[in-house]
Amino acid sequence: MEKQVILNEKHLELTLKRLCHELIETHNDFSETVIIGLQPRGVHVVQRIKEQLQNILKKEVTCGTLDITFFRDDFRRRETPLIPSVTNIDFSIENKKIVLVDDVLFTGRTIRSGLDALLSFGRPKGVELLVLVDRRFRRDLPIEANYVGKAVDTLLSERVSVEWAEIEGQDKIVLYSKENDE
Amino acid sequence: MMNNLSVEHLTGIKDLTAEDIELIFKTADSFKEVINRPIKKVPSLRDITIANLFFENSTRTKLSFELAEKRLSADIVNFSASGSSVKKGETLVDTVNNILSMKVDLVVMRHPNPGAASFLSKKIGAKVINAGDGTHEHPTQALLDSYSIREKLGSVKGKKVVIVGDILHSRVALSNIYCLQKQGAEVMVCGPLNLIPKNMKDLGVKVSNNLKEALEWCDVANMLRIQLERQDETFFPSLREYAMLFGLNKEILDSLSKKIVVMHPGPINRGVEITSDVADSDQSIILQQVENGVAIRMAVIYLLASQIER
DSSP states (O other): OEEEEEEOHHHHHHHHHHHHHHHHHHHTTSSSEEEEEETTTHHHHHHHHHHHHHHHHOSOOOEEEEOOGGGOSOTTTSSSOOOOOOOBOOSOOTTOEEEEEEEEESSSHHHHHHHHHHHTTOOOSEEEEEEEEEEETOOSSSOOOSEEEEEEEOOTTOEEEEEOTTTTSSOEEEEEEOTTOO | OOSSOSOSSBSOGGGOOHHHHHHHHHHHHHHHHHTTSSSOOOOTTTTOEEEEEESSOOSHHHHHHHHHHHHTTOEEEEEESTTSGGGGTOOHHHHHHHHHTTTOOEEEEEESSTTHHHHHHHHOSSEEEEEEETTSOOHHHHHHHHHHHHHHHSOSTTOEEEEESOOTTOHHHHHHHHHHHHTTOEEEEESOGGGSOGGGGGGTOEEESOHHHHHHHOSEEEEOOOOGGGOSSOSSSOHHHHHHHHOBOHHHHHHSSSOOEEEOOSOOOBTTTBOHHHHTSTTBOHHHHHHHHHHHHHHHHHHHHTTSOO
């Protein structure tokens, strides 16, 4: 397995900062907007973005987590079933602007499930998508992100992993590829 | 943690492992959150058809299963023995095979004969969930009881649970004994001695016929319903005497040295095994049990359905 760092700690921090400023350009002081992270890995992105935004805005930004296990389109198509994670949306999303957050955008199927799951909580005014990594040209569904940390061109066999200091020991984004893959 | 149940059908708690029970509870946690959303439905089982076969009367179990299936988006067909060809002499396997030939993936069955669910699971190609087989087992009830204890007290392990009432005729009691012991709880049964089977000590269950003593010992009291429909002969002189000796009232409850949790699988005979003020008190978790029943049944159906090959 070959390993290539796409973004190191410093660049990842810069990217997160840039994304926060892009968000503020559109959503001002976040009084009408909530951020929702997709379980399991989008939640960590939200945590970082929330810290940054609160630092800049000097106010509380409402954030939640959403699990999409029961809305996936591959139930009974996987070898082992997935164990669901926690959903925590303890606020109304009715008429709110929502920024859906995940770490990697690949086929778009997770986001499709996420949109379905989200609508169980009400009818938001609008939904935008923020991802740290966009694996370009790999979509199965017509879904694109509004805010992208870094766009990369990848092979289907490759894997992109966003890693965090609190779990993997260091903040970085890594591309793993099989050695003799062309 | 495992992602899959070790069993292919849920015919009884006896066949489950402690890990299975934990997996069901963890999945139920997610479904409990789902059924408290504004839209209480998930699309997971869109392509699954479930038959609810009730060869014996049931109100809340049937309702709870039906609701669980609908919340998972499964298609359902209901069948009850009264007014069916069972009355015309059709066998159980024939009845079920006829229903299955309409492409049913999973069967939920309540039947008056002990072992009926296990028998059926060996004869047919669909998944089977036992919703009560005579005096044998009622696995989803035991799961929701333990789940409610876990929710109220944090865990089941190390807790002392007394099951009070007619143990002899109770499928809820047997399933609860297996379920609680597998999770490391201590179990006692309490009731008139002629309503307690002889083999209780072999199961490692304590036996008492003194309600006050049993309640002093326990953290949780599960008050069973007196099943008048299952008693061909008289086991105690009168309901009034039973209520005096084994009925839980506010006076006994308040005289205990600690606050215990009170449960009841329903339907309640108010004034017999439990008085109204106890059933409606803040120590009772009877209505939480009912809510948890839907989440537990969703979890069991979801986990079994995930094994169905496409």
